[in-house]
Amino acid sequence: xxxxxxxxxxxxxxxxxxxxxxxxxxxxxxxxxxxxxxxxxxxxxxxxxxxxxxxxxxxxxxxxxxxxxxxxxxxxxxxxxxxxxxxxxxxxxxxxxxxxxxxxxxxxxxxxxxxxxxxxxxxxxxxxxxxxxxxxxxxxxxxxxxxxxxxxxxxxxxxxxxxxxxxxxxxxxxxxxxxxxxxxxxxxxxxxxxxxxxxxxxxxxxxxxxxxxxxxxxxxxxxxxxxxxxxxxxxxxxxxxxxxxxxxxxxxxxxxxxxxxxxxxxxxxxxxxxxxxxxxxxxxxxxxxxxxxxxxxxxxxxxxxxxxxxxxxxxxxxxxxxxxxxxxxxxxxxxxxxxxxxxxxxxxxxxxxxxxxxxxxxxxxxxxxxxxxxxxxxxxxxxxxxxxxxxxxxxxxxxxxxxxxxxxxxxxxxxxxxxxxxxxxxxxxxxxxxxxxxxxx
Numbered sequence: 001x002x003x004x005x006x007x008x009x010x011x012x013x014x015x016x017x018x019x020x021x022x023x024x025x026x027x028x029x030x031x032x033x034x035x036x037x038x039x040x041x042x043x044x045x046x047x048x049x050x051x052x053x054x055x056x057x058x059x060x061x062x063x064x065x066x067x068x069x070x071x072x073x074x075x076x077x078x079x080x081x082x083x084x085x086x087x088x089x090x091x092x093x094x095x096x097x098x099x100x101x102x103x104x105x106x107x108x109x110x111x112x113x114x115x116x117x118x119x120x121x122x123x124x125x126x127x128x129x130x131x132x133x134x135x136x137x138x139x140x141x142x143x144x145x146x147x148x149x150x151x152x153x154x155x156x157x158x159x160x161x162x163x164x165x166x167x168x169x170x171x172x173x174x175x176x177x178x179x180x181x182x183x184x185x186x187x188x189x190x191x192x193x194x195x196x197x198x199x200x201x202x203x204x205x206x207x208x209x210x211x212x213x214x215x216x217x218x219x220x221x222x223x224x225x226x227x228x229x230x231x232x233x234x235x236x237x238x239x240x241x242x243x244x245x246x247x248x249x250x251x252x253x254x255x256x257x258x259x260x261x262x263x264x265x266x267x268x269x270x271x272x273x274x275x276x277x278x279x280x281x282x283x284x285x286x287x288x289x290x291x292x293x294x295x296x297x298x299x300x301x302x303x304x305x306x307x308x309x310x311x312x313x314x315x316x317x318x319x320x321x322x323x324x325x326x327x328x329x330x331x332x333x334x335x336x337x338x339x340x341x342x343x344x345x346x347x348x349x350x351x352x353x354x355x356x357x358x359x360x361x362x363x364x365x366x367x368x369x370x371x372x373x374x375x376x377x378x379x380x381x382x383x384x385x386x387x388x389x390x391x392x393x394x395x396x397x398x399x400x401x402x403x404x405x406x407x408x409x410x411x412x413x414x415x416x417x418x419x420x421x422x423x424x425x426x427x428x429x430x431x432x433x434x435x436x437x438x439x440x441x
Contacts, residue, residue, distance in 0.1 A: 021095045029084070029096035036076035044069050060115065067115055070108035077101055099146060106142045110135050113183070116191040182227070189226030193219035216266070216295045258313065259296070265312035266295040275315060275322060280330070280390050282321040283310055303393050323390065329362060330390040334398050336405060337378035339415040344371060344379070347414060354408040355385050360397045362386045378417035 041063060048059040060066030081097040114131045121127040144150035158173040197215035269275055270293060279290050281300065288302035298315055300308045323330050338347065348369045355367040365386035373380035383405065387397045409416060 021099075023095075026095050032080045032084070033077060033096055033100050036080055037073050039076055040069055040073035043072060060111070065111065065115075067108065067112040070104050070111055074101065074104040074108055077104060102142050102145055106138045109184070110138050112191070113187045116187050116194065119194050120190050178231075182231070185226045185229050186223065189222040190219075193222045216270070220295070258311075261313045262296045262311045265316040266293065266297075269293060269298070269312060269315055275320065276324075279322055279324040280328070281323070283315060283318060286310075287321075303390075328390070329365065329386050329388050330394065331384060331386050332394055332398055332401075334383050334401055334405075335372075335380060336383070336402075336409075337375055337380050337417055338409070339378050339417045342379065342414055344381075347412070348381075350408060350412065351381070351383060351405060354404050355383055355401055358385075358397070358400050358404050360387050360389065360392075360400060362388055377419050 044059060044063050044066070047068070048063065058066050058068040060069075063069055077097060077100055081101065084097070113134060117127050117131060141150060144153065154173050154176075157176065158171045161169040161171040163169050193215075196218055275281060275290060275293070275298070277290050277293060281287070281290060283300070286300060286302065286308045288300040288306075288308065290298060291301045291307070292299040293312075296312060298310045298312055300310055302308070338344075351369045352367050355361060355369075356363050361367065362385075367383060367385040370382050370384070371379060372382040383401065385397075385401060387394070
């Protein structure tokens with residue numbers, strides 16, 4: 001029996017494999033495989049440490065569901081197989097390793113692809129379906145490969161061909177191999193871009209927008225390069241992409257101009273730093289804090305928890321109020337009325353002192369109290385003050401100031417007037433005359 005594992009089995013070799021699996025020498029291979037798996041688990045456990053890293057591509061959540069465990073087990077299994085075939089070539093037929101190596105290769109591909117897709121698309125239900133489908137396809141391919149059926153299927157698929165224009169014939173096998181290659185290359189590109197993006201954004205405070213722009217540009221470049229490699233590996237002539245590029249340019253000029261404008265606007269926003277992650281802005285009547293800036297849209301989270309996805313083109317072409325561009329401090333106003341006859345010369349300094357003592361009010365920006373209106377029921381005063389943490393809500397700061405002012409007015413005996421109406425009763429002599437009556441003729 002052939003001791004290698006590079007190719008599929010013929011029907012005769014499959015029968016020999018089944019006989020070898022029932023032999024005593026298969027126990028040695030099984031023990032070596034078990035040792036390889038145990039050693040891989042121990043090494044990954046030591047590398048990960050005691051602290052669990054949720055969402056890690058290499059280590060996973062439970063060691064065995066990461067990409068490093070099957071890859072390390074595969075390397076150890078290949079080393080053990082080489083040692084057996086080199087020192088005990090005639091004594092030990094490599095039956096178990098011929099089954100284990102393809103299984104570990106398939107497991108490594110599945111783990112790497114699944115972990116990368118979960119990091120890139122964490123909340124996508126479509127990716128969950130794709131993961132399960134990919135797992136089924138990979139395991140079925142392993143079974144077909146071991147049993148020797150897969151080469152026969154691929155040979156039949158290679159006979160189904162057609163020509164597109166003047167190009168060389170394309171078979172179904174070419175398409176399948178191209179899709180597999182593209183999936184692997186794009187998965188690696190997504191994984192590398194995710195790792196680099198996490199490193200770029202780690203510990204970013206002041207220049208987070210620039211780092212975000214660099215991460216987005218890096219991901220786009222890696223995906224483009226990965227796509228080019230995938231197309232080249234699939235046997236597609238890249239010179240034919242010149243026609244596709246021209247058609248894409250026409251499409252951008254007409255149907256995709258909005259999408260292209262959003263992408264360009266995203267890079268402009270990140271480059272100019274007119275709006276940064278963490279700024280408090282108001283656009284199109286929606287006010288909140290910027291939580292993320294992508295190449296296509298900006299996410300704004302209001303103080304009540306609602307989130308708005310705003311296209312980047314709107315952030316460029318429309319008027320945007322940025323309360324945090326030059327200074328994060330925000331001015332807040334509140335109004336009250338006091339009765340006519342109140343001594344404002346004594347009351348205004350008292351209110352300024354009381355408002356300045358509220359914890360969230362900035363003491364450096366002295367609060368102001370102004371007489372803004374002679375209202376119907378009393379004198380209207382407007383109190384203005386500044387806060388430095390608008391992300392914690394403006395209503396809470398206004399409520400604290402109102403409560404402090406109310407306690408100060410009660411302690412000073414200042415009256416807050418109720419709505420007043422004057423009712424005037426006319427004497428009977430001043431009553432309006434009765435309506436003239438006309439007597440019938």
